[in-house]
Amino acid sequence: MRKPLSWATALCLLIGSALLLVAAPAFKTKKPGEKIVLAGIGKSIHAYWREVELGMRAAAKKLKGCQVRWFVPPKEDVRAQVATFESFVAQGVDGIVIGPSNPAAIKGAVQKALKAGIPVITFDTDAPDSGRLLYVGTDNYKAGYEAGKTMVKVLGGKGKVAICTGSLTALNSVQRMEGFKAAVKGTQIQIVETYNDNEDRAKALANAQAALQRYPDLAGFFGVYAFNGPACAQAVKMMGKAGKVKIVCFDTTAEHMQLIRQGLITATVGQRPFMMGYRSTEILYRMVTEGVEKVLRDLKLDKLPPEKRHVDTGIDVVTKENMEAYRRQLLKLGIPVQGW
Ligand code: BGC
Numbered sequence: 001m002r003k004p005l006s007w008a009t010a011l012c013l014l015i016g017s018a019l020l021l022v023a024a025p026a027f028k029t030k031k032p033g034e035k036i037v038l039a040g041i042g043k044s045i046h047a048y049w050r051e052v053e054l055g056m057r058a059a060a061k062k063l064k065g066c067q068v069r070w071f072v073p074p075k076e077d078v079r080a081q082v083a084t085f086e087s088f089v090a091q092g093v094d095g096i097v098i099g100p101s102n103p104a105a106i107k108g109a110v111q112k113a114l115k116a117g118i119p120v121i122t123f124d125t126d127a128p129d130s131g132r133l134l135y136v137g138t139d140n141y142k143a144g145y146e147a148g149k150t151m152v153k154v155l156g157g158k159g160k161v162a163i164c165t166g167s168l169t170a171l172n173s174v175q176r177m178e179g180f181k182a183a184v185k186g187t188q189i190q191i192v193e194t195y196n197d198n199e200d201r202a203k204a205l206a207n208a209q210a211a212l213q214r215y216p217d218l219a220g221f222f223g224v225y226a227f228n229g230p231a232c233a234q235a236v237k238m239m240g241k242a243g244k245v246k247i248v249c250f251d252t253t254a255e256h257m258q259l260i261r262q263g264l265i266t267a268t269v270g271q272r273p274f275m276m277g278y279r280s281t282e283i284l285y286r287m288v289t290e291g292v293e294k295v296l297r298d299l300k301l302d303k304l305p306p307e308k309r310h311v312d313t314g315i316d317v318v319t320k321e322n323m324e325a326y327r328r329q330l331l332k333l334g335i336p337v338q339g340w
Pocket of ligand 1: 043044046048099124125166172199224225226227250251
């Protein structure tokens, strides 16, 4: 038979659970129709983030009383993200979604917002240890792995490859590179160097040119961020190496799609930035009007450890051959297609 609890143990348990209740953030709720202000923070000025913003605004239009405040720094800027996040908290917005350029740097601000009863989620790139409630976006390791498999196919399993990215701290970049490396492991593909441009368009081009100069026998570029595929394509063209150096990259802005059509980009991993904005806005709105616990239950994420709570927006590997089918699929999903 189990021993009955002593008074002292029972008291400790009681105090313990009371403390837990105090520690768990209490989120403020509002009724649909009341003014609900949701803030979105992206990573850089780029067509990719414009699509995320459009997704947020499209969802807000559909939700009663919902308003969006939007911020992106010109290029990767961890400080500006943190400062803006803190100012949104001070303004008393009702929910925040952020794509953190540095997950460690944003943690303190996320904790403060949660303590103030403001639900915080991430999109595009995660900060799993920050306490954020969930992440909406691509499974970046898997997506990087797909890019790596595609590169193996495109290069017939051998050749020198340079990686060009826009961040060495954002988790999506780190995970894409890890996935890519895992996929090319065991082949004769050799990764010669990793270049970082901090999401600076001019630097992205300079990096790609530097790689072509330093490795005259370069066979391929892996462009990790939306800036990189087009920058590599421009460098390849300028140096008269079109068709000789293959490009596998990420994203499907109009610029990417035109370069695919011209054969300068061989394949790209399409994310769904519009959906990242759209879904995040819906989720935050529901968290504010229905409660965080209910939304987590409805999304079937409540039983998972917090760091694993992920709403996957999906990816597609896009080439010249399937780009028209891809367009039809986007339209079917309700994602607007612009400029290609
Ligand atoms: C990434 C974003 C990045 C954007 C522009 C996308 O591939 O998902 O995190 O900000 O490219 O560089």
